[in-house]
Amino acid sequence: MTIIRQTSLFSIQELYDMEPTQKYDAIISAINLDNIYPKVIKKSRLGAPEELNYAAMIISTFVRYVERIPTIKDLIKRLHDDVAFKLNCGFLVSDSVPSEASYSRLVTKLEACNVLEIERDKVVLQAIAEGFIMDDTAAIDATHFEARDQAPPKEEKPKPEPKKRGRKSKEEREQWLKEQAETDADLPLYDRKIEAQLDVPIVELRAEVPQDPKWGVKKNSEGQNVFWFGYKGHLAVGTSSQYILQALFSSGSLNDGKAAIPLLKGIHERLQLPLRYQTMDAGYDYEPLYEQVHRMGQQSVIAYNKRNEGEPIGFDKHFAPTCFREHSYRYDSFDAKYETLKYTRPKECSDCPLADEGICQKVYKVKITTDLRRYTAPARGSQAWKKIFKRRTAVERVNAYLKEFFQLNNVRYRTGKRAKIHFDMVTLIYNASKLAADRINAQLNQQQVA
Template sequence: MTIIRQGSLFGLQELYNLEPTQRFDAIFSAIDIEPIFALVTKKSRFGRPVELNYAAMIYSLVARLTERIPFVKDLVKRLKNDMIFRLDCGFLVSDTVPSESAYSRMITLISESNVLEKVQETLLHQAITEGFISDDTVAIDATHFEAKDQAPPKEEKPTSEPKKRGRKSKEEREQWLIEKTELETNLPLFEKKIEDQLDVPLSDLRTEIPQDPQWGVKKNSEGKNVFWYGYKAHLAVGTTSQYILQSVFSSGNLNDGKAAIPLLKGIQERVSLPTLRYETMDAGYDYEPIYTQIHLMGHQSVIAYNKRNEPEPIGFDKYFAPTCVREHSYRYDSFDSKYETLKYTRPKECKDCPLANDGLCQKVYKVKITTDLRKYTAPARGSKVWKEIFKRRTAVERVNAYLKQYFQLNHVRYRTGKRAKVHFDLVTLVYNASKLAVDRINATISHQLAA
């Protein structure tokens, strides 16, 4: 009698413990390669006859990630020496093994289009249709990965001319304001303020994201700055399903907050998931335009507050809940979605307070979240529900670890941003395909157990 493994115990690690043939079949079946195949195949019957199996080449790039093969030259060597691996990738015995140059030409064609994003969108739609994605919360965060290339020396800032002492004349100030306005107007979109992204279409945002490797900086556990050269991966992950719902590839020096609106607009326009209600992020995304974008989507923000030399609020606690005369915090009660109003009730400490009966302490306090979207969130900051939703943010950190541990996100072997983006898009695509493969296996196991 066949022993059936319990469905709830099957995960990504178990997928990698399967035989390669089974693993490849499960992952390949989750990816619709037709758009990629149509892009890279020969369009004319004239010229040199086609001798390459392009479909198998695409599958072999997927297999390269799952098998953790670092270089394309190693992939070519594996295809030449391992007949079973070659057949698993879809090559026929009579097929010629592609050269490194053939793979390079194919990757160049893919880098000139957004075909991998379309394939990713199709995969997500399939996962939603099959009922594997039904999240109510999305977690957003970024992770860095280095470019495997010699980093240029950091440029020293040019020494500026000493400023003239004294106030500018009226004419000089007016001229300075005109020059400053022109300079800010001509800046690239992602060097402007975040609020300038709100009215820009998603396609333009995606097009203008800087993608060349750059110097980035982060703080380590000791609070010291650590510099690195490379890229950033910005992910929006379903906290329950752990699918990557949207992803953005950028230069390493791009501020995390400046990638949030492209991710949010991508969720709004490309992910048809009516169950979504919350977006949760860390304090690095505490910018008012991000709250505005989430509010325009009809969702709620659960973002850690980043105090920026702001004065202590008078009449409110650190979570912006109102306080009574004796400075006890009101308790969050509920949120009225129709009127977008938070309701707070009298503190427990005020139950026997003589001031409560004198009308100095009101029983109920209501405030509209549109008064200040950054301070007043639904559920209210500091409430038990808010903290529970914020804890779900660890899902995106877990996915970042998966991409680096299992899918070679750390091993970018291309020197240009466009080709590095192909690697990044393949990594996220293969990850989601692996998730879909695991979910399908679990569904089959559950069906067998139920029968």
């Protein structure tokens, strides 16, 4: 009888249950500290003492997130009280423990550069090179977390003047449209409509993201509005590997849909993964997002948001054509060469007398480019579409991991720029932990084969 050997599934939780020395080595080895060290090392005789061990400071900052140590003050106390922990973080016995001010200066230097975000992308590229990321679908979603400080009191806005009733004349309307276009052109990038982002380079999109803490609102599972003061983390996650492919930090007031194009462009230009599908919930149902995915040569699997739109005549709620008796045609296949969906005659038409009279056609074809929002591949409502859309839960799972195990909702900084360092650190440590777990899995599987 053939013996089937079960493959090992070593998880992040099992990684965190390992001995500290092994755990720290596995996670930190996934990050290239040589790229971070030159950014924070002391270059002047002035300021912080020269005897500080900057490499160990970087490692201990990472370990703080691994061990879920809430504050820098608690980290310093642990370094003072636990010699073994101090050695595991890379300090020598003779090294003095850095002060809170020293760690604050370290964060300031990280704030001045973009090294953590760059290293996060490099960890993903390394995972791709080692064969751990072979996804064909990415899922995009946002999660909110509160700022450290309480929200300032809301300012009372002056009441706008009542609008004049009645239709504008042709001249008045043209003048109004001209004024609106001039006003929109002067707005910041993320205050304009989403389609303004389509032709903007990824570097500019990243640089213009608002990062100050703001009031945000989102509907919960019960349909009620939930308000918070703080930030949002926008993630694009591989649905199979569950790596964070791209991440974006923003103010809590930024609309989820306005963060999607920077994430999509980041995946396409920085990683160049052979993805086939991008899946999102109804909060991302905007035409420019379908256009961006189509430009990338991929397909959108996004929940449809009606927005008080009526169903078109001759089509069902999933935009599949209907026969004379209003039975829906069945989705058959997608022709990628001609970007065409093929529908076949409904089952109910097999014994319909109208079928033989040629009133209802046997096959119905439609190009997805006629309306990228309504016509997706696979077609909306089909079993294939539903199966791909279910993969979207991967990004929700990662959001939960970041909050429960990686302290995403434990922001200790007051400014948005420093809070971004916290977000970048959390997402970098998560990806490094995922790569470490995958490497251990690969070693276990090789040992089993041997």
